[in-house]
Amino acid sequence: MTSARDEILGRVRSALAGVDRTAPEASAPRIAPVPDLVGHFADRVEHYRAVVERCTPADLEATVAAALARHLPDGSGRVVVPAGLSFEVPGAVVDGADGPGLSALELDAVDAVVTEAAVGVAETGTIVLDHGPGQGRRAITLVPDRHVCVVRAEQVVPDVPDALERLDAARPMTWISGPSATSDIELDRVEGVHGPRTLHVVVVDHA
Amino acid sequence: MSATFVGMPAFPTAARGALADTQLRHNLAHATSTIRAKRAAVVGEVEEWEELRLAGAAVKEAALRDLDTHLVRLEESLTARGATVHWARDAAEANEIVARVARDHGADEVVKVKSMATQEIGLNEALAEHGIAAWETDLAELIVQLGDDLPSHILVPAIHRNRAEVREIFLRAMGDVGRPAPADLTDEPAVLAGAAREHLREKFLRAKVAVSGANFAVAETGTLVVVESEGNGRMCLTLPEVLVSVVGIEKVVPTFADLDPLLRLLPRSSTGERMNPYTSTWTGVTPGDGPQEVHVVLLDNGRTRALADDVGRQALRCIRCSACLNACPVYERTGGHAYGSVYPGPIGAILNPLMKGTGRPGIEGEQTDSLPYASSLCGACFEVCPVRIDIPEVLVHLRSKVVDGHRGDTVPKAEAVAMKAAAWSFGDSRRLGWVEKASGVAGRVLTRFGRTTLPGGRSAAGRIAGPGASAWTGARDLPAPPAESFRAWWRRTDGGRGEEGSS
Numbered sequence: 246m247t248s249a250r251d252e253i254l255g256r257v258r259s260a261l262a263g264v265d266r267t268a269p270e271a272s273a274p275r276i277a278p279v280p281d282l283v284g285h286f287a288d289r290v291e292h293y294r295a296v297v298e299r300c301t302p303a304d305l306e307a308t309v310a311a312a313l314a315r316h317l318p319d320g321s322g323r324v325v326v327p328a329g330l331s332f333e334v335p336g337a338v339v340d341g342a343d344g345p346g347l348s349a350l351e352l353d354a355v356d357a358v359v360t361e362a363a364v365g366v367a368e369t370g371t372i373v374l375d376h377g378p379g380q381g382r383r384a385i386t387l388v389p390d391r392h393v394c395v396v397r398a399e400q401v402v403p404d405v406p407d408a409l410e411r412l413d414a415a416r417p418m419t420w421i422s423g424p425s426a427t428s429d430i431e432l433d434r435v436e437g438v439h440g441p442r443t444l445h446v447v448v449v450d451h452a
Numbered sequence: 453m454s455a456t457f458v459g460m461p462a463f464p465t466a467a468r469g470a471l472a473d474t475q476l477r478h479n480l481a482h483a484t485s486t487i488r489a490k491r492a493a494v495v496g497e498v499e500e501w502e503e504l505r506l507a508g509a510a511v512k513e514a515a516l517r518d519l520d521t522h523l524v525r526l527e528e529s530l531t532a533r534g535a536t537v538h539w540a541r542d543a544a545e546a547n548e549i550v551a552r553v554a555r556d557h558g559a560d561e562v563v564k565v566k567s568m569a570t571q572e573i574g575l576n577e578a579l580a581e582h583g584i585a586a587w588e589t590d591l592a593e594l595i596v597q598l599g600d601d602l603p604s605h606i607l608v609p610a611i612h613r614n615r616a617e618v619r620e621i622f623l624r625a626m627g628d629v630g631r632p633a634p635a636d637l638t639d640e641p642a643v644l645a646g647a648a649r650e651h652l653r654e655k656f657l658r659a660k661v662a663v664s665g666a667n668f669a670v671a672e673t674g675t676l677v678v679v680e681s682e683g684n685g686r687m688c689l690t691l692p693e694v695l696v697s698v699v700g701i702e703k704v705v706p707t708f709a710d711l712d713p714l715l716r717l718l719p720r721s722s723t724g725e726r727m728n729p730y731t732s733t734w735t736g737v738t739p740g741d742g743p744q745e746v747h748v749v750l751l752d753n754g755r756t757r758a759l760a761d762d763v764g765r766q767a768l769r770c771i772r773c774s775a776c777l778n779a780c781p782v783y784e785r786t787g788g789h790a791y792g793s794v795y796p797g798p799i800g801a802i803l804n805p806l807m808k809g810t811g812r813p814g815i816e817g818e819q820t821d822s823l824p825y826a827s828s829l830c831g832a833c834f835e836v837c838p839v840r841i842d843i844p845e846v847l848v849h850l851r852s853k854v855v856d857g858h859r860g861d862t863v864p865k866a867e868a869v870a871m872k873a874a875a876w877s878f879g880d881s882r883r884l885g886w887v888e889k890a891s892g893v894a895g896r897v898l899t900r901f902g903r904t905t906l907p908g909g910r911s912a913a914g915r916i917a918g919p920g921a922s923a924w925t926g927a928r929d930l931p932a933p934p935a936e937s938f939r940a941w942w943r944r945t946d947g948g949r950g951e952e953g954s955s
Contacts, residue, residue, distance in 0.1 A: 249539040250527075253701065253752045257520045260760035268514035273507035273713040274500035289726065345740070349657045349691050369716075369727035382741045383690040383732075387683065406712040414673035414708040415533075417738050420731035425683040428723060429592035429608055430615050430641040431479075432486045438591065438645050439652065440683025440730060 276404050282367050286401045287448050289370025293423020294436050295444040302452045306332050309359060309393055312445045316391045322356035325389065327381025332395075334359050340385050352388035358441075359393045360386055363418075364408045365401040365448075370423070372396055372446065373408055375416040383417060392441040394421070397449045455602045456577075459815065460792030462822035467790040476612055476787055483611045484777075484784045490724025491775060491836070498720070507713035509840040512769035515671075515704050516759065522671040522704045523750065529674030533736020535746040546698055546751050547578035550663060553696050553747055554584050559661040562696075565678060565685045566590035567665025568606060568772055569698045569751055571794040575663065586663065587629075587655050589684035591648050598625035604788030604796060606774040607722055612787050615639040626651050652684065662688035662743070666699045667771065668714060669748075672707045675735045676748070679718060679728050689732050695743035700751050702759075702768040714771060717838035722773035754807030763849040764806040769839040770799055776833035776843060782826055791826065792819050798833035801826050802846040810850060811857015821857070824850035866921075888937035898932035906931055 247255070279285045283299075291297045300308040309332070313324060324337040325347065337359065340346045347355070361379035362372045372394055374380045386392055402408050412418065425440030436442065460466060470476060495501055515522050527537045540546035554562055562579065564570065564586050576586040576597075588597045595610035596603050599621040603609030610618070622633040622644065631654055633647045664685070668677040676697055678685045689695060705711065719728040737746050758764055777783045777797030788796030795803045801823040808820050824847045833843040858865060864872075877887045904912040912929040915922060924930075936944075945951040 249541045249545060252541055253539050253750070253756065254520050254523065256752065256756035257523070257701070257759060260756050261517065261519065264517055264762075266518050268517050269510055271503070271506040271510035273716070274503040276498075276500070292726075293729070353653070353657060366727075371727045376738075376741060383686070384742075387686050387690055405716050406709070409709055409712055414670065414675045414733070415735050417735070417741060418731075418733040419686065420727070420733075422725070422727035422729050424729070425681070426729050427591045427641075427645055427682045429590070429595070429610060429682075430613075430618055430644055432483045432490075432608065432611075433615075433641045435642045435645045437642070438649055438682035438684070439589075439656070439687055 273406060275406065276368055279367060279403065282403060283398045283401050283448060283450065286365050286367035286370065286396075287446075289367060290365075290372070290423070290446050291370075293370055293426075293444075295423050295446055297446045297448065299448045299450055302449055305395065305447070305449055306334075308447050309334060309395065312393050312447065313357060313359070316393075316443055316445065317356055323354065324357045324359060325352070325355045325385055326359050327379060327385060329378025330359070331361065331379055340381050346382060347385070349384060349388060352384055355389045357391035357393060358385050358389045360395070362394055362396045362400060364411050365396040366403075366405060366408045366420075367401055368404040371405075371408075372421045373412065374419045374421065375412060376419070377416065383419060386419065386421075387440055390441055391443040391445070392421075393445045393447065395447045395449060398451045401448075455600050456574075457602060457792050457794070460789075460819055461815075462819050463790055463792070463826045464822065466792060467786040467826070470786045470790045475614075477785065479612055479614050480784055480787050483608065487724055487778045491721060491778070492724075494720045494724055494726055498716075504713055504717060505838055505840050508717045508771075508838055509769060511705055511710045511713055512702075512771075512839050513766075515706055515710075516702065516765060516768055518706075519701065519704065519759065522706055523701060525671040526669055526674060526704055527750075529671065530736055530748055531674075533674045535674065535736040535748055538747060538749045540698075540749050540751050540753070542753050543573035544578075546573050546749050546753070547575055549747075549749050550575060550696050550698065551579055551582045551584065553694065554579065554661050555582065557660055557694055559584065559694075561585040561587060561655075561659065562661045562663050563587050563589055563655055563659040563688050563692065564593075565662070565664035565680070565688045566593050566609075567663070567698065568794060569665045569700050570663060571603065573698070573751070573753060575698070585629075587652070587659075589652050589656070589688060590680075591645060591682060591684075594648055594652070595621060598622065598629070600625075602789055603794055605777060606772050606795065606797070606799075607777075608774075612789070615641060615644065618644055622647055622651075630655060652687075656684075656687040656691055659688075659692045661694045661696065662692040664688060664695065664697045666697050666703055667718070668705050668711060669699050669703045670706075670708050670711065671704050673735055675708060675733050677711065678732045679715075679730075680732075681723065681729045683730055686730055686732055689734060690742050692743055694745045694747075696747040696749065698749045698751055700753075701755050702770075718771050718773055721775040721836065721838040754809075757809060758803070758806035761806055761849075764802065764846050766841050767799070767802050767806055767843075767846060769841055770803065771839060773838055774799075775836040775838065779832040779836045781828065781830060781832070786826075791823060793823075798827060798843045798847075799841070802841075802843055802850060805850050805853070806846075810853045821854045824848075824854060885939070888939065891933040892935050892937060892940075895933035896935050899935070904929050 363375040592610040605611040
């Protein structure tokens, strides 16, 4: 008996018998350069109803602390951070610091997560995490309800093709454009379903 | 879920019921006009949109024309990254593979990311037969599942429901399968979304096995891509230990860079956003992050049949954005259920016949054969398609295949009889003369007694009795034939020279 694999590949080959195997070439167009790339990125992220703030490298820790205080006003909130974060978040639990990392149930009891990012895409207002150092496992930026994400000016690229050039396909990735949302009821957009309902982006300007 | 598309009547019959449902028509008109405006705004801001469409079409076309090469490459890349690759010729084979993986892990439930491929193969029903519950986690899919309903749109399967109906479904059905909806649930979309968040969270946190589809599968790297909005996809792709993805063989793209035009085209065409909230990519197994056992089921189920059709092959470029549904004047009025398939609208009207074949006997064959006619050929679908599928061209091609498929029928269709009669009369000038005379008499009678008047004052016949004629005139006014034929007029007036007032 032929295996399903061989049969399907056989069907594909007979379907394509006599078909010209070369497709027409058409390269995807690039958008015109934007004068203020980082400002454009900040505007586009904000459009999704994310909170966007810009700060200098020296003010980063204070800005993140203020962001957490804004979203967790009573001061008792639990915060998780990934290993390898390039700045301090006082009082935060480091995921995986001793052992395999927090379970999904433990993460569900965490109020906020602070991470860095790999790339920012200006045209679409997208933050890409490749879950390397400073970004952590996928679960830590998913289960907690508030995500404070730090993007550096030098990580911002104009558009999607520029981002793909910078990224390594072998790594898992999460492309985030605003807080979780749905338009499933009467196509009325609602922010906040399963992912973090609050997205707070801190853009660190060039030094 | 007991609702099923199996045994659905042909499109004209199914559409009749849908057209009479005023609530449905209201919900659809509201939803499709909203999404059309959103799409137009974000497409309008991309100056190079047409070039982007050409690039998107070229990527998919390159993948399809060398599909065997890319599939073998995809299998190698996935295997190298620790994934297990399965091949499924048809729905039954694919369902069996998913059920086996779930059973191997002793799972009696799976959480699901919205996936057209798993709907196409009826996975939920097949898993139920194995005693495995499949929980839909996309909000619209949840509404459809809890309402024991059928999907009616590719992107927003519950587009036919309004907020009051959703509230009622949540209050009635959530408690039977998990955490009940709060008693004080209102019909605000944000409150309804909040109820879904609470209801599904316990399922996400305990699930061992997840099932997904994929929007794209990169041959070069073995990377799978899921595009979504709510975060339910991320939950399913991240938290469970085992992930099974059912991927149609046409989802393959050659390289990672090829994702570019598609990731720019899809959200703008689909939800009318510059980018969807979440896109997840994974490449086999990543130690310490996400599912540690990853399966990919490569599904044919009729795709190679479509691939063999030289005109229809382009339909496999489809990236399931649903822009053609939203643009279609027929879909806007009938909704998705009338198409009798998980793929409704213009793309469904070509994908179903291409994947299932035309001219099959029985009620199912009749249903499929009716779909290429569910269109006015206005071309709006082609205009909005991000990968430039010429849907009207394929519809006309499929109509000819449907006709060809019935040439040998023992009882010919009324249309075939009418066409034969027409061929007989047009084939000989004497016969045509008799027909013209008879038609002139009919015209004079209709003009005198006809109750319908067309714009411009010409009389018309309403519904005419008789097989074939009644079907054709049921939705059309037949203009009254002129009292005199062109040939008779030419003879009488010497080609207009003998007519009064002529110069």
